[in-house]
C-alpha cells in the first residue's frame with residue numbers, strides 16, 4: 590500500500606516562513622511577541638507559548654506596553670498597517686517583519702498609487718487582518734469591496750484614477766466579476782490581480798491525489814474554511830475521505846485491497862502533524 594502526501598499541503602510559503610522566523614527568534618533567547626497569533630492553529634500557538642512567545646492581541650495592548658524588557662515583535666504573514674510599524678519604532682522595540690513578500694508587494698503598490706493621487710479599491714473581506722493591513726498603507730481615499738453589489742454601487746464624485754488590488758486569498762472568479770463591473774464603469778486603468786495561487790495549488794494537488802486514491806485523509810481545523818473546502822473537493826473524487834483535526838480523530842477502516850492512501854492538509858496545519866499522520870498510516874496499515 591502506498592501513502593502519498595499532496596504536493597502542496599499545509600502551510601503556504603508565507604506562513605511557513607513566518608512560523609520558522611518565530612521559532613528561530615525564540616531560540617535566540619529573546620523576549621518575543623507576535624502581533625496577533627502567528628497562525629490559526631492552537632497547537633502551534635501553545636507550543637510557542639511554552640517557548641516564551643506571547644501574543645499582542647491589538648493596537649491598544651501594544652500601546653500599553655513598556656520597553657523595559659526590550660522585546661522583539663514579529664509581524665505575521667498577513668502584514669499590518671504602517672501605523673503599527675510606526676508605534677514599534679517610537680517605542681524602540683525591535684521589529685522582525687515576517688509579512689509575506691506577496692502581501693508586502695501589495696503594500697508597496699497601494700502606498701505608491703495613493704501617494705500619486707489614486708483612489709484605492711481593495712477587493713476582499715473588510716474584517717480580515719490582511720485587508721486592514723493593506724488599507725493601512727494607503728495615504729488617500731480607499732474603498733473595500735467584497736460583493737458584486739458593492740461594486741455596482743461604487744462611484745466617485747470627483748474625477749480620479751482608481752487602483753484596484755485584491756486580498757491574496759480572494760476567490761479568483763469573484764474578483765474577475767467585480768473587475769468587469771469596474772471596467773464597465775470606465776475604471777480600467779490600474780487593475781492588479783494580487784491573488785496568491787497557494788490556495789489554488791493546494792486544492793489542485795488535493796484533487797489530483799484524491800482522484801487516484803482509495804482512501805483520502807484531510808487534516809485541518811474544524812472551523813477552517815479552507816480545510817472544509819479541501820474535504821469537499823476530495824469527497825467528490827474519493828468515496829472514503831476522512832476529515833481529521835489530530836491523529837486521535839483517525840479511526841481508519843480501510844476497505845480491502847487499498848492501494849493508495851492520499852493525505853492533504855489545510856493552510857494552518859503544521860508539518861509535524863502531517864508527518865505524524867503519514868507515519869501512523871504507514872506503520873499501522
Ligand code: F3S
Pocket residue numbers: 601602603604666667689690691692757758785786787788
Ligand atoms: Fe500564503 Fe503569502 Fe500566499 S501568506 S497564501 S504565500 S500571499
